Amino acid sequence: MQKSNKAILKDIKAVLEFYQALGFERLPLKTIQDTGYKIQDTKSCTMNHASCIVHRASPLNSGQKETALKELRDEIGDCQRCKLSKGRKNLVFGEGSVDAEIMFIGEGPGEEEDIQGRPFVGKAGQLLTSLITKMGFKREDVYIGNIVKCRPSFNRDPEDDEINACLPFIEKQVEIISPKVIVSLGRISTQTLIGMKTPISKIRGHFHTFNDIPLMPTFHPAYLLRNPKDKWLVWEDAQKVLERLNK
Ligand code: SF4
Structure with missing residues (x-):
């Protein structure tokens, strides 16, 4: 069904407000024309778009995914598998929709995340939430996690042994949720998931794959x-x- 003019105007308004919030004085029109920005609810869509079919053919239903995530959380328990356990206040498992189409994966919890036990809730988290909203989703529509689940002290980069100890957990979360797209946030997450040491400035903006x-x-x-x-x-x-x- 064709979108009404009112709905199109609403979409345009949302995009303009996003650019305004980012501090743009001029609109990068070429970007919008090139990409044909549109929002589609693949969960409720009954058309046979490829993405909607894939979503409906998801191997686990929502209840099974919730159970699998709970089992994984139980398995992690009061994890002492790496030295990050020593300094944490709370383990940050990850949160969001089990049926998320997009999974955002960052590096590790910061101070505020460590206090609250939730991912991306500090200033950087507010920016991420703003991006998610402007993409046409609610924060609770997507899934948000990190490569390591405990805060590295003084926000240092997680070390290889810590990443290796924790990586199986986010891998399992990806497998359970089975999103259509993963967005890796920053160098550590990207390099860990795609197994390349290329600088983020060179690698961003181009699709790679993680477990297909x-x-x-x-x-x-x-x-x-x-x-x-x-x-x-x-x-x-x-x-x-x-x-x-x-x-
Ligand atoms: S960072 Fe991961 S592996 Fe290390 S203690 Fe925390 S949950 Fe366990």
């Missing part, structure tokens, strides 16, 4: 807080993700 799932690397929201001029690059990456979902 398309993966879009982009900058970490914490980087964007320090380098707001690069927000438009993340929005370009987000539009490629939306394009992929609408295929």
Whole structure:
């Protein structure tokens, strides 16, 4: 069914407000024309778009996914598998919809996340939530996790032994949720998931795969807080993700 003019205007308004929030004075029109920005609810869509068929053919139903995630959380327990357990206040398992089409994977919890036991709830998290909203989703529609589930002290990078100890858990979460697209946030997440040491600035914006799932690397929201001029690059990456979902 064709969108009404009112709905189209609402979509355009949402995009303009996003650019305004990012501090743009001029609109990068070429980007929008190139990508044909549109939002589609593949969960409820009854048409035979490829993405909707794949979604409906998901191997686990929602209840089975919830059970599997709970079992995984139980298996992790009061994890002492690496030295990050020593400094944590709370283990940050991850959160969101078990039927998420998009899974955002960051590096590890920061101070606020460690306190609350939830991923991306500090300033960088607010930026991520804003991006998710402007992509046409609610935060609770997507799934958000990290490579390591406990906070590295002083927000240092997680070390290889810590990543290796924790990686099987996020791998399992990806397998259970089976998203249509993964967005890896920042260098650590991207390099870990695609197994390449290429700088994030060179690798972002191009699809890779993780266990046969398309993966879009982009900058970490914490980087964007320090380098707001690069927000438009993340929005370009987000539009490629939306394009992929609408295929
Ligand atoms: S970071 Fe992962 S492996 Fe290390 S203690 Fe926390 S949950 Fe366990």
